[in-house]
Amino acid sequence: MTQVLGEAVGAVRAEVPRRTRGRGTPRRKLTKRGRSEARFFWLFISPWLIGFVGFLLGPMIASIYLSLTEWDSFTPAKFVGLDNYVHALTQDPIFWKALTNTFYYALVSVPLGLAVGVWLANLLNKKVRGRKLFRTMIYLPTLVPLVATAMVFKMVLAPSGPLNDLLGVLGINGPDWLLDPTWVKPALIVLSAWGAGGATVLLLSAMNSIPREFYEAAEIDGAGPIRQFWSITFPQITPIIFFNLIMGLIGAFQIFSQVYILTSGGPDNASMTMVPLLFREAFSFYHFGYASAIAWLLFVVITGFTAIAFRTSRKWVFYETKVR
Numbered sequence: 011m012t013q014v015l016g017e018a019v020g021a022v023r024a025e026v027p028r029r030t031r032g033r034g035t036p037r038r039k040l041t042k043r044g045r046s047e048a049r050f051f052w053l054f055i056s057p058w059l060i061g062f063v064g065f066l067l068g069p070m071i072a073s074i075y076l077s078l079t080e081w082d083s084f085t086p087a088k089f090v091g092l093d094n095y096v097h098a099l100t101q102d103p104i105f106w107k108a109l110t111n112t113f114y115y116a117l118v119s120v121p122l123g124l125a126v127g128v129w130l131a132n133l134l135n136k137k138v139r140g141r142k143l144f145r146t147m148i149y150l151p152t153l154v155p156l157v158a159t160a161m162v163f164k165m166v167l168a169p170s171g172p173l174n175d176l177l178g179v180l181g182i183n184g185p186d187w188l189l190d191p192t193w194v195k196p197a198l199i200v201l202s203a204w205g206a207g208g209a210t211v212l213l214l215s216a217m218n219s220i221p222r223e224f225y226e227a228a229e230i231d232g233a234g235p236i237r238q239f240w241s242i243t244f245p246q247i248t249p250i251i252f253f254n255l256i257m258g259l260i261g262a263f264q265i266f267s268q269v270y271i272l273t274s275g276g277p278d279n280a281s282m283t284m285v286p287l288l289f290r291e292a293f294s295f296y297h298f299g300y301a302s303a304i305a306w307l308l309f310v311v312i313t314g315f316t317a318i319a320f321r322t323s324r325k326w327v328f329y330e331t332k333v334r
Contacts, residue, residue, distance in 0.1 A: 073302045073305060073306070074302075074306065075087075076298055076299050076302040077094055077095070077299060077302035077303040077305070077306050078090065078091055078092070078094070078299070079299045080093075080094075080297075080299045080300075081298045081299045082296040082297070082298065083296060083298055084296070087299065090299070094299055094300045094302070094303035095303050095307065097300065097303075098300070098303055098304060098307060099307075104279055104282065104287065105287065105304065107279050107282060108275075108279070108282045108283055108284050108286075108287040109284060109311070111195065111279075111280070111281060111282055111283050112262075112263055112265070112283040112284045112311075114195055115195060115198060115199065115202075115262055115265060115283060116259060116262035116263050116315075118199050119198075119199045119202040119203070119258075119262055120255065120258040120259055120262050122199060122202070122203055123202060123203055123205075123206050123209060123254075123258055124209065124251060124254055124255060124258065126203050126206040126210075127206045127209035127210045127213050127254065128213055128244075128247070128251070130148055130206065130207075130210045131210045131213035131214040131216075131217055131247075132217070132239065132243070134148065134210070134214055135214060135217045135218065145211075145214070148206075148207045148210055148211075149207040149208070149210070149211055150207070151204055151205055151207050152205050152207040152208045156205075156267045156268070157267060157271060159201070159204065159205070160201070160267060160268050160271040160272055161271065163197075163201050163204075163272065164188070164271065164272050167187040167188050167197050167272075168187075168188075169184075169186045169187075169189070173187070174187075188272055188273055189277055190277070191277055191278055191280035194273055194276075194277065194280050194281045195280070195281060197272075198265075198268055198269065198272070198273075198281060201268055201272075202262070202265075202268075209254045209258075212250050212253070212254065213247055213250050213251070213254070215250075216246065216247040216249070216250040217243060217246075217247060219246075220242065220243065220246045220247075224242045224246075225238055225242060228241065228242060245328040246328065246330075248326060248327045248328050249327055249328070249329060251327075252319070252323050252327045255319060256316060256319055256320075259312070259315055259316065259319065260312055260316070263284065263308065263311065263312050263315070264284075264285050264308075264312075265283050265285065266283075266285040266286055266289065269281055269282070269283055269285075269286045270286055270289070274286070275287070275290070284304065284308045284311075285308070287304060288301045288304045288305055288308070289301075291304065
């Protein structure tokens, strides 16, 4: 039997061309048409490649170098190694204050925005009169430019603004929202929830794609609305929740316009976050090297939180095509 198998293997090896033994599949030469298609491919993709290298990859590499230098944009850059990073992590209390404020804002505003989005989407998914009008009204705030929204909220949250006037009617003495260190961060978080319409639209679309048969079967089994939501609706929309979570975290850690317009980081750095700090160091104090170091530290923080989110998503994100 062993002899027969040996002869068979030898016959098969004899049929394999000598030049391909021990190697992979020989590389085929492109035909004239294939070469033409390849040239057109590089031609059509070249605008994106030029933009990527010139406006993204190039500035990123330059920023890494600048973070290792001391540069004020007027004199030649002086290489200082890791001094900027050491200064930020060990000698700059404002950096840690800004990082703490950023953590606070992100870890409160993102879950709040997701909760509001899921709640609104669930309400708008019900068959009620005027549902299309309500859907439009919920999404409209996301179409307003962020700067305009911040200016409106600056007037609403003023000490004598409409919000405090309304609280006064109810017998409540409203605080100085943007001037009190205790209330300035909650005010920014309320402003972030104003733009929950974008997440609501995506979640509503996910809810509409859930087969109606799931709910009919649950009703036959005696499941009520709350049980149907947690057993059917929520698992089916977890991919969209996860997407909004990632985008919300990235956006929250990079909050800038709201802080810059409403408070400029005050009072007493109570609302200072990472990007306004970076902006101030670069364009007010001309510490471009130090600002670049802050930017890369922020990049590490965002990457870390994103990696944690992806890691934990295996336990709670449900995909129909994936069997666990």
